[in-house]
Amino acid sequence: MTIIERPSLTPVVAGSGVSVGVKPSQAYGSLRRPVSSTGWRSWVFTVDHKKLGIMYGAVAMFFFLVGGVEALLIRAQLAGPNGTVLSAGLYNEMFTMHATTMVFLFVMPMAAGFANYLVPLQIGARDVAFPRMNAFGFWCFLFGGIFLNTSWVLGGAADGGWFMYQPNANALFSPSHGIDFWGLGLQITGIASLTGALNLIVTILNMRAPGMKLMKMPIFTWMILVVQFLLVFAIPVITVALFLLMFQRAFGATFFDVGAGADPLLWQHLFWIFGHPEVYILVLPSFGIVSEVLPVFSRKPLFGYRFVVFSGAAIGFTGWGVWAHHMFASGLGPVSVAVFSMSTMLIAIPTGVKIVNWTLTLWGGKLWFTTAMMFAIGLIVEFTIGGLSGVTHAVAPSDTQQTDTYYIVAHFHYVIFGGAVLGIFSGFYYWWPKIFGKRLSEKIGKWNFWVTIIGMNLTFGPMHIIGLQGQPRRMMNWTEARAGEGFFNLGFWNRVSSSGAFILACGVGLFLINVIVTTRKAEKAPLDPWDARSLEWMTSSPPKEHNFDSIPVVHSLDEFFHRKYEENHETGELTKVATAEEVLADLEAHADAHIHMPSPSYWPIVLALALPIMGYGIIFSRILIVVGGLLVLLSMFAWTLEPSVADDTDYDPPGDPRADDGGPTKELATHV
Amino acid sequence: MFTTGSKLFLGATSLAVAALVVMGVTNAGDIGWTATVGLIGAVVALAFLTGINFFVRDGNVSSADPANVFDAAAAQRPPGRSIWPLIGAVGLGLIVVGAISTPVVFKAGVVVILAVMLEWLVHAWSEGASSDAAYNQSVRQRLMHPLEFPVLAAVGLTVMIYSFSRIMLFVSKAGSPVVFGVLAAVILLGGVLYAYSPGVKKSIAAGVCVIAGLGLVSTGAVMAIDGQRATEPHEIIANDSSICTSNEPTEADARASQELAAKSNSAAIITLHGGKLSAHQIAVPGELSTITLPRSGVSNIVFVNDDSAKVRLTAHMGTFDTATIVNGKPTTATSITCTTLVRQGGRQLLTLIYPKSSRALKSGDAYTLAVPGVESSVITVVVP
Amino acid sequence: MKRSKSNVPSLQLVQHSPRHRGWLFGAVGLAAAALSGCAKNAPQDTFDPAGSNAQKIQDLQVPVFVIAGVIGVIVLAAIGFVVIRYRDRGQEMPEQSHGKPSLEIALTILPALILAGVGTFTVKTIFELAKTDDTQCIINVTGQQWWWEYDYPAQDGCGGIKAPIVTSGQLVIPTGQNVLLRITSRDVIHSYWIPRLNGKRDAVPGRVQTLRLEADQPGIYAGQCTEFCGLSHANMKMEAVALYASDFETWKANQLEGYTAPVDGSAAKQGEAVFTANCSYCHQVNDLTTTNAAGEKVPVLANPDQYIVSGAAPNLSNLMTRNTFAGATWDLLTPACRDKVWKAVPEAFGALYLQGVTPECLNQVDLREWLRNAPAKKPMYSSDAQKANSGGKVRGMPNLGLKEDQIDLIIAYLLERN
Incomplete structure (x- = not known):
């Protein structure tokens, strides 16, 4: 047996005069700092933005399916009059959790997954600024989501609607623990959003490759930057609101208690000041995705890059001034209603700019209809419909007829499903070869697209009719007596909508089939399958752990494209000067000598694990709060005391195998 | 890699997890929390013990390190100083003292002993981790500092x-x-x-x-x-007719102003102007002397004092029979509440709930809003 | 009730608002597609105004829908054109153009102008619909889980009301008058909405919100609580009944009529005792009396505040003058009788409605099920666990465990409450 000395500590010379040492695996047992780059440990304790991005995506996809099943149950209940699939209580829980799951556990983390994976690659960085905080964010999201869903078996899920209006969400009116789980679960996932946002902002502002000015940044990164700023300002608002809710429910506070002189509308203001920017948090990442996809498959740059950037920022900014349009029926008084009505119309303008720019990007291009491209064009079409129905309820008097009816449900599903989700699918098909090295089957992809599009329009299209016929949302059943007769009767269109929901489910199922089929296929994707334009394609697929062998110097927007093509400035003609392989070979030839990456750590996951323990404590037993609190203290101190890069002694054999001389030579800008 | 001891603990942990799952599945949705917490506690405790065992390799690290064979006890540096025996003794002393005096001291003793046991365990183990004292100390610190720092702090x-x-x-x-x-x-x-x-x-x-x-x-x-200084209770306004029927300043007025900055919406605004009370209700035209307020709902009444004297608005909430029966007759009780004193130009809020309809009032009784000292002008409240 | 209906609804809209004729000539087809307001007899149709307030909304939303439709078609056509015209047919790589700022600015200003126009009319309508000083009749509306109470305070409006009237389930209003609802809530937030008469307004506890209603023709206008309010949100419906002024006078007089005690020895008389023993804890019947231990006649007063979370239960003095019960969720009329009332011509409606519920027309099936076990028919948090937080108070009607013969007697008694 070889005994390897620890080079950084001088061995004690024992009496026998034999120098002895000990392997870290023997000294620390299983509690040695995790350093492995393979096996399950490499995933659980990873701080690699790519692995975290993939985990974000996988978990979000799982919750997408959970939320989808909830949606199917809702539609099954409403397929016919006096539905009996679900009881009243279960129906209320179902629509509450459907919305909560889709918003907080699917779209937001899925966008976080894309951002995590792609932003460092797009800006030519080797990781995010705070890798351990990044891991902590992911585990908070996962444990928060699991915590939230354990309420199903611990006395019933939240049943107050995702907007959780007071006083209906009070303990008096919602006696189960569901809303406690909801409030605490969202606090925990909120930590994920907030840490993620701060991390990405610092990453984007500080860690761009040399030469990449802000206006040369890929548009997806731009939209992610805007979204992170929205998160930084929106999450604290909901955090405060959730704290008030928790104190009201768990400790008998009276923040919204009318009898104590409070006003329940305070909750609505707090919720929607968060809730409206949240809509843009959901949809802007997908805007970023299609703004990447459309130019690639049109073979021309994004039309009016600056306008798209500024309209994104404008949406992010004006998004803060429109929240009360969710409250036109709340009785704010005509002046407030008029002001918010106007500001809501105002926000339609930058949104319209985006649609115009996407269309003009296609205009005059050389369109290649891959599945990614089809989903992107699908987004333009469906989002336009959702945007226009949005304008009809910016008109406040008209909104008093439409709000809380299925017309609103139709509107925001066209916006969220037609906007955010189609964009996410577009992103899947576009970046799959980058992330997994294999191209998703285009054949199944086309089926996936068409079945999804048909399903979504059959599901959500009829809801316009149902809503304008006066069927409110959140009703566990509808009756024949008020369904009307003739072509636009509620019965027929509710059936259509429910059938559409199952078609839509098949569309999503086709995607899963595609993933399985692709995974089993041996065929590798080419290095640059789409003739892409931005930096993330300028490395191997999947990228190496350190992303780039040498950090590229950026000269223009669409840097990768301009390294492949040379443009004649007079005639505008393009000549191919290099293949992707050649560009990559050039980078590899100038590889950095010493690259030192941040090391994995136990503490992010332990710290995140302590939070749901405290959550259970608040609901069931104060002792658990103490247990969780101690675990929080322990892991925070441990985290603080732990160096960002593992000691050489943590390696077995000691020394970083990736560095030639075992010493750190090149580190990231910041490590926390 | 699994030592005998850790296998045992690992098995026990799995068993506890299995028990938790079985209990969760069989009693879906209706688990007594004590049992759940108990089992979760068992899982955590056993997992912790498993971890410790892993860590100290059944307290037998040297056997896994052939090099130690060369390190006879005589070749080893003697163990260093340790404070734990001393603290352990203090803990024992606390237990003894606590057992005959107060339970708090006893509990403190138990905590100290537990802490000493953990510290001593790790300390002793770390001294045998390798032949390098500095390295051994670093191992101990790396393990224990994250625990010691926060707890001590x-x-x-x-x-x-x-x-x-x-x-x-x-x-x-x-x-x-x-x-x-x-x-x-x-x-x-x-x-x-x-x-x-x-x-x-x-x-x-x-x-x-x-x-x-x-x-x-x-x-x-x-x-x-x-001991601490005495704290005296404060008078409060609710249901105190001695306060509500006069305009004398009381402690309650000095301490708890109900002054209102703004209220966008109220059930009624009562104004005292020129010694006359008038009421205004949203969307009801004119100055009113009779207002309708909902039964059992919360009504926010805003009182505005335009006159120079400091006055309060008093709500007479009716006289009702109580559940207490004396000589076969139910006793009656009068319910009254008021604002604190309102300065000129001030506005105060009175939040009221009328649980019973005007119909239920004893004959001759009425719900009123009045200002003590301004007897001629009273607002009558109708509760349908 | 019969309404004049044409097959193409947008033409009907043109008749209502001639100033939009120009719009609609160009876009009749689009409007027909965009507007779904052509269901026959859909009682909650948002595109079928039956009064001046809903009409104001209609005049605003129709052009907005048309504009949105036209823009939608233009954008979708442009995308369709691009997709077909520029598909990859092996053409040259396109010019790497980064955009035309002038075009961008033009395409930003254009929608801004359109929205400015829409905004002007929107603001005007918002303020028109918020007016409260031109209304002729005030009704206080209070929501609670899961029904609405209406009280008509004594006033000169509404043709003069001497003493307060308290009713529930159906809001009765005179035609042609702008009625002002003052809406509040006893527990959680609800929302009052009669789509054919106006948009919705939330009932927020501690606040008083106003809503104007006006119906041109007599008839029943359906509505539904639209703010999620707990377990039986779906079962919190409402109906507004419009009557000609003369019929409205008759209705008022009937509501203010004193208590008619049942004839001694009748089933209803026995029912009175059963009612007093089982129902009067929460349900008020005005001027009902009972004899106490000392032999004195004392009024029977309901104390719902001691038994119910929201502190209120419907007043049953004139139950049979209204056609619905349990939050207007079920009809007191048999389906045939209900059809007759709902489909009556405006001229005949008043007389038919004022008949109330006759013994032949009583919907015994639903009413019996309700009296047998109310929470089984309408979910109302009735389990012990769900009552744990409310100190044993119930939400809505509990299961009273009435026997069949008691139910017979109560129904006999209630049938005389007209």
Whole structure:
């Protein structure tokens, strides 16, 4: 047996005069700092933005399916009059959790997954600024989501609607623990959003490759930057609101208690000041995705890059001034209603700019209809419909007829499903070869697209009719007596909508089939399958752990494209000067000598694990709060005391195998 | 890699997890929380023991390291100093003292003993981790510092804060701001002096801090034993007819103003102007002397005083039979509430619930809103 | 009730608002597609105004829908054109153009102008619909889980009301008058919505919100609580009944009529005792009396505040003058009788409605099920666990465990409450 000395500590010379040492695996047992780059440990304790991005995506996809099943149950209940699939209580829980799951556990983390994976690659960085905080964010999201869903078996899920209006969400009116789980679960996932946002902002502002000015940044990164700023300002608002809710429910506070002189509308203001920017948090990442996809498959740059950037920022900014349009029926008084009505119309303008720019990007291009491209064009079409129905309820008097009816449900599903989700699918098909090295089957992809599009329009299209016929949302059943007769009767269109929901489910199922089929296929994707334009394609697929062998110097927007093509400035003609392989070979030839990456750590996951323990404590037993609190203290101190890069002694054999001389030579800008 | 002991604990942990799952599945949605917490506790505890066992390799690390065969005990450096036997003895003493005096001391003793056992265990193990004392110490620190730092910090802070709070509760109400100000000033002064004289030895600064800390703790202890100052209860307005029927200022008026900055929506606005009360209700035209308020719902009444005298608005909430029966007849009770005194131009809020309809009032009784001293002008409230 | 209906609804809209004729000539097809307001007899149709307030909304939303439709078609056509015209047919790589700022600015200003126009009319309508000083009749509306109470305070409006009237389930209003609802809530937030008469307004506890209603023709206008309010949100419906002024006078007079005690020895008389023993804890019947232990006649007063979370239960003095019960969720009329009332011509409606519920027309099936076990028919948090937080108070009607013969007697008694 070889005994390897620890080079950084001088061995004690024992009496026998034999120098002895000990392997870290023997000294620390299983509690040695995790350093492995393979096996399950490499995933659980990873701080690699790519692995975290993939985990974000996988978990979000799982919750997408959970939320989808909830949606199917809702539609099954409403397929016919006096539905009996679900009881009243279960129906209320179902629509509450459907919305909560889709918003907080699917779209937001899925966008976080894309951002995590792609932003460092797009800006030519080797990781995010705070890798351990990044891991902590992911585990908070996962444990928060699991915590939230354990309420199903611990006395019933939240049943107050995702907007959780007071006083209906009070303990008096919602006696189960569901809303406690909801409030605490969202606090925990909120930590994920907030840490993620701060991390990405610092990453984007500080860690761009040399030469990449802000206006040369890929548009997806731009939209992610805007979204992170929205998160930084929106999450604290909901955090405060959730704290008030928790104190009201768990400790008998009276923040919204009318009898104590409070006003329940305070909750609505707090919720929607968060809730409206949240809509843009959901949809802007997908805007970023299609703004990447459309130019690639049109073979021309994004039309009016600056306008798209500024309209994104404008949406992010004006998004803060429109929240009360969710409250036109709340009785704010005509002046407030008029002001918010106007500001809501105002926000339609930058949104319209985006649609115009996407269309003009296609205009005059050389369109290649891959599945990614089809989903992107699908987004333009469906989002336009959702945007226009949005304008009809910016008109406040008209909104008093439409709000809380299925017309609103139709509107925001066209916006969220037609906007955010189609964009996410577009992103899947576009970046799959980058992330997994294999191209998703285009054949199944086309089926996936068409079945999804048909399903979504059959599901959500009829809801316009149902809503304008006066069927409110959140009703566990509808009756024949008020369904009307003739072509636009509620019965027929509710059936259509429910059938559409199952078609839509098949569309999503086709995607899963595609993933399985692709995974089993041996065929590798080419290095640059789409003739892409931005930096993330300028490395191997999947990228190496350190992303780039040498950090590229950026000269223009669409840097990768301009390294492949040379443009004649007079005639505008393009000549191919290099293949992707050649560009990559050039980078590899100038590889950095010493690259030192941040090391994995136990503490992010332990710290995140302590939070749901405290959550259970608040609901069931104060002792658990103490247990969780101690675990929080322990892991925070441990985290603080732990160096960002593992000691050489943590390696077995000691020394970083990736560095030639075992010493750190090149580190990231910041490590926390 | 699994040692015998850790296998045992691992098995026990899995068993506990399995029991938890089985219980969760069989009693879906209706688990008594004590049982759940107990099982979760068992899982956590067993998992922790598993971890410790992994870590210390059944306390038998040297056998896994053939090099240690060469390291006979005689070749080893003698074990270093240890404070744990001493603290352990203190803990035992606390247990004995606590057993015959107060349970708190006993519990503290148990905690100290447990802490000593953990520390001693890890300390002893770390001394045998390798033949390198410095390395062994680093191993111990790496394991224990994340535990020791927060626990010690929390304990220290608790003691400081508790002592300080006892001091603040001991000194008189007028004295406490002074004490607080002086203490804060002294700390600030100390900080400034330290900042301007970088040459001061660390040990001197630490000594000053320790003395200050000890002073704080001991003063706190003395004052805690001596007891805190008396706190007197305050009068409150609700249902006190002696306050609500006159415009005399009371303690309640001085302490708890219900002054209103803004209220966008109210059930009624009652104005006293020129010795006359008038009511205004949203969307009801004209100045009213009779208003309708909902039964059992919350009504926010805003009272505006336009006159120069300080007055209050009093709501007579009716006389009803109570559940108490005396001589076969139910006793009656009168319910009354009021605002605190309102200065000229002031606005106050009165939040009322009328649980019963006007129909239920005894004959001759009425719900009214009135200002004591302005008997001629009364607002009648109708509750349908 | 019969309404004049044409097959193409947008033409009907043109008749209502001639100033939009120009719009609609160009876009009749689009409007037909965009507007779904052509269901026959859909009682909650948002595109079928039956009064001046809903008409104001209609005049605003129709052009907005048309504009949105036209823009939608233009954008979708442009995308369709691009997709077909520029598909990859092996053409040259396109010019790497980064956009035309002038075009961008033009395409930003254009929608801004359109929205400015829409905004002007929107603001005007908002303020028109918020007016409260031109209304002729005030009704206080209070929501609670899961029904609405209406009280008509004594006033000169509404043709003069001498003493307060308290009713529930159906809001009765005179035609042609702008009625002002003052809406509040006893527990959680609800929302009052009669789509054919106006948009919705939330009932927020501690606040009083106003809503104007006006119906041109007599008839029943359906509505539904639209703010999620707990377990039986779906079962919190409402109906507004419009009557000609003369019929409205008759209705008022009937509501203010004193208590008619049942004839001694009748089933209803026995029912009175059963009612007093089982129902009067929460349900008020005005001027009902009972004899106490001392032999004195004392009024029977309901104390719902002691038994119910929201502190209120419907007043049953005139139950049979209204056609619905349990939050207007079920009809007191048999389906045939209900059809007759709902489909009556405006001229005949008043007389038919004022008949109330006759013994032949009583919907015994639903009413019996309700009296047998109310929470089984309408979910109302009735389990012990769900009552744990409310100190044993119930939400809505509990299961009273009435026997069949008691139910017979109560129904006999209630049939005389007209």
